[in-house]
Amino acid sequence: MSTLIHDIALMAVPSGVALGAGAVAVHYRRRAIERLAAVRQLESRVCDGEQRVEARDEEARHLAEHRLPALITALSCGDADGYRDVGLLHPSLAASPTGVAHQAVLDQVSVLVHEASERAEGAASAAVQAVVRSLQALINEQQVAVTALQDLRSDEDTLAITIPIDHASSQLARRAQIVGILTGMWPGRQRADTPLQETVRGGVSRIRDYLRVEISGEPTSYVAGRVVEPVVLAAAELLDNAARHSEPGTKVYVWFLEAHNGISIIIEDAGIGLSPEERERAARLLSGQDPVRITELRNPPRFGFLAIGQLAARYGFHVSVEQQSVHGGVRAVLHLPRALLVAPPPPASPSANGSQEAATSPDHPYPVAEDGLPMRRPKRGARVQPGAPATSSPPPDAGRHLAAFIRGNDSARIPSTDQEQTP
Structure with a gap:
């Protein structure tokens, strides 16, 4: 204006x-x-x-x-x-409302996906454990039945039929154990202290191509009972992997190397070897550091190295694979530290004919017969009445039947839960 x-x-x-x-x-x-x-x-x-x-x-x-x-x-x-x-x-x-809102969306999605993944993993693990337990029960029944048949009839024809069935059952049991281990189950068997060579032979007996495995060396150390079954399973997986990835006519060599910190089980094959990428992935799986999630396994899944890594991390041994085999294949090393080994038990004090001395010694209350059954001795001063019927001797195979019965009872007492038992 x-x-x-x-x-x-x-x-x-x-x-x-x-x-x-x-x-x-x-x-x-x-x-x-x-x-x-x-x-x-x-x-x-x-x-x-x-x-x-x-x-x-x-x-x-x-x-x-x-x-x-x-x-x-x-x-x-x-x-x-x-x-x-x-x-x-x-x-x-x-710093604008738009940027803050977008970050909030990402955070919420992250939380929701994580929760959904955990629920799916829990459901998958529970389902796998239920299947594994049912399979293990059926496998145990089959193995008990095969053992009973072998005890009843030990002729060559029966053994020719039952031994392959028993071997296939042991392989099926191993696969079920491996899958169960990936879900957190323990191996399911408690063993006594076992010689290292027998432990490795236990792994050999659970693979299909066991005849191709050649073991050299006789270590004197024993494996502590709590880790015998895990070492058997880890050795079996390594041996099975070596046999499946090498020519059928080649051997898989196993030998032992004793060092200051422990003993190594070395497995060599003449297979195709590993590429640098495969070797790196194998080292990561065998370390057992990464958690195993059933819902995130590859397709097709490969359980062997995953399970070995979990066993190694849980029980304290170490496994590695390298392309250093003199045969052009892979060298796998399973190292057992001294903490997992025990000294051999002292030799038994009785002499070799101790059982015979016990059978004839007048101070032994129940002498043992050749068939394994206790044999009662008449009391001192007792006389056999003339005309009394002679006591009939037990059948020749009674001891074996009794031993089978005891083994069956012992196997039935093996815990079936997936909580690890400690000696």
């Missing part, structure tokens, strides 16, 4: 009408300039707003097409530690 009054005052100056008209023109020109500046300011604000809206739209598309899929893929593959968020397309929006 003051500008307009000033312009009117200029029009009242007696210098002429032209001067007044010029003043009016100046006033309206100034007003036009001011309005033009306001319009341009509004246009700039509109343009800036449109750019911000476009940036937020781009961030929304980037979130839906890249950031969320990358996060879900990493979580579903179990690679949450290796996941790196690519971040915003427009870093200037990081």
Whole structure:
């Protein structure tokens, strides 16, 4: 208003009408300039707003097409530690409500996917454990039946039929044990201290191509009872892997190397070997450091190295594979530290004919007959009445039947839970 009054005052100056008209023109020109500046300011604000809206739209598309899929893929593959968020397309929006909201979405999705993965893993592990337990029960029944048949009839024809069945059952039992170990179950058998060579032979007996395995060396150390079954399973998996990945006509060699810190079981084959990538992956699996998740196994799954790694980490031995075999294949090393080994038991004090002396010694209350049954001796001073019927001797195979009965009772007392028993 003051500008307009000033312009009117200029029009009242007696210098002429032209001067007044010029003043009016100046006033309206100034007003036009001011309005033009306001319009341009509004246009700039509109343009800036449109750019911000476009940036937020781009961030929304980037979130839906890249950031969320990358996060879900990493979580579903179990690679949450290796996941790196690519971040915003427009870093200037990081502290804005849009950036904060997008990060909240990622965090919520991460929590939901993790919870869903844990539920799926728990359900899968429970289902696998239920199947393994039912299989183990059936396998045990089959092995007991085969043992009973072998005890009843030990002729060559019967053995020719039952031995392959028993061998197949032992392999099936091993596979069930391996799958169970991946779900956290313990091996399921408690052993006594066992010579190292017999422990390795136990692993040999549980693979299909056991005739191809050649063992050299006679170590004198014993394996502690609590780790006998885990070592048997680990050795069996290594031997089976060596046999399956080498030519059928070749041998798998096993020998022992005693060192200051323990004893190593060395397994060599003449197979195709391992590539650097396969060797690196094998080392990672055999370390047992990564948790095993049933829902994240490869297709087809490979259980052997995974289970060996879990056994090694749980019981304290070490397994490695290297492409150093002199035969061009793979050398696997299972190292047992001294803490897992025990000294051989002292030799028995009785002489070799101790059983015969016990059978004839008058101080032994129950002498033992040749068939394994105790034999009662008449009391001192007792006489056999004339005409009394002679006592009939037991059948020749009664001792073997009794031993089978005892073995059956002992096997029935093996704990069937998946809680590890300690001596």
